[in-house]
Amino acid sequence: MAVTVTFEPSGVSGIVATGTYLIDAAKRLGAPVGVGCVRGKEHCATCVVKVMSGSELLSTPGSIEQTFLSQQELDESLRLVCHAKLEGEGEVVVRVMRQEARAKTIPETDDLKQHFGNLPLEKKISTLLQLEAITVSEAFNAAIEKPLAFGTKTFDKFANRVKASASNKDSQKK
Numbered sequence: 001m002a003v004t005v006t007f008e009p010s011g012v013s014g015i016v017a018t019g020t021y022l023i024d025a026a027k028r029l030g031a032p033v034g035v036g037c038v039r040g041k042e043h044c045a046t047c048v049v050k051v052m053s054g055s056e057l058l059s060t061p062g063s064i065e066q067t068f069l070s071q072q073e074l075d076e077s078l079r080l081v082c083h084a085k086l087e088g089e090g091e092v093v094v095r096v097m098r099q100e101a102r103a104k105t106i107p108e109t110d111d112l113k114q115h116f117g118n119l120p121l122e123k124k125i126s127t128l129l130q131l132e133a134i135t136v137s138e139a140f141n142a143a144i145e146k147p148l149a150f151g152t153k154t155f156d157k158f159a160n161r162v163k164a165s166a167s168n169k170d171s172q173k174k
Contacts, residue, residue: 001018001089002018003017003025003088003089003090005026005086005093006091007095012029012030012031014029018088018089023047032096033081033096046134049080050076050078050079050094051077051093052077052093052095055079057089058079058084058092059085061074065079067130068130079094
């Protein structure tokens with residue numbers, strides 16, 4: 001059984017087997033989705049998409065999606081590509097959500113503080129751990145994107161020290 005998946009706005013489209021997670025379909029087809037996703041770590045929401053059509057072909061939202069997406073977002077067909085599995089045959093069209101677009105659904109700071117204050121202690125601790133995990137994940141992703149800059153700076157400093165050492169030896173010989 002096969003599913004045709006289209007990722008908007010890139011227009012990347014292709015056929016994948018049922019039982020495939022959307023993130024795996026995106027990777028196989030070369031769609032720019034879930035770049036910062038740490039699938040399997042269950043602590044981020046960087047791979048949010050809006051299912052434009054074919055939502056009935058996807059698995060029902062599990063506890064992870066229910067943790068990271070509000071009921072309103074789930075009702076609006078927002079899903080995490082790392083947890084949404086293609087279970088039926090047909091066509092699915094998803095639109096990649098930018099974090100900025102999704103941020104509009106997050107309450108203002110004062111509302112957020114009040115909402116957080118009203119949560120039970122267990123939910124507060126869970127939320128704080130999730131935020132910490134997201135922060136670490138983003139810091140790690142940023143570090144991975146910059147290894148050449150770090151390597152270049154390190155190499156340049158080493159090269160400058162070698163030059164300085166060589167020049168000191170030359171001046172001592174004279």
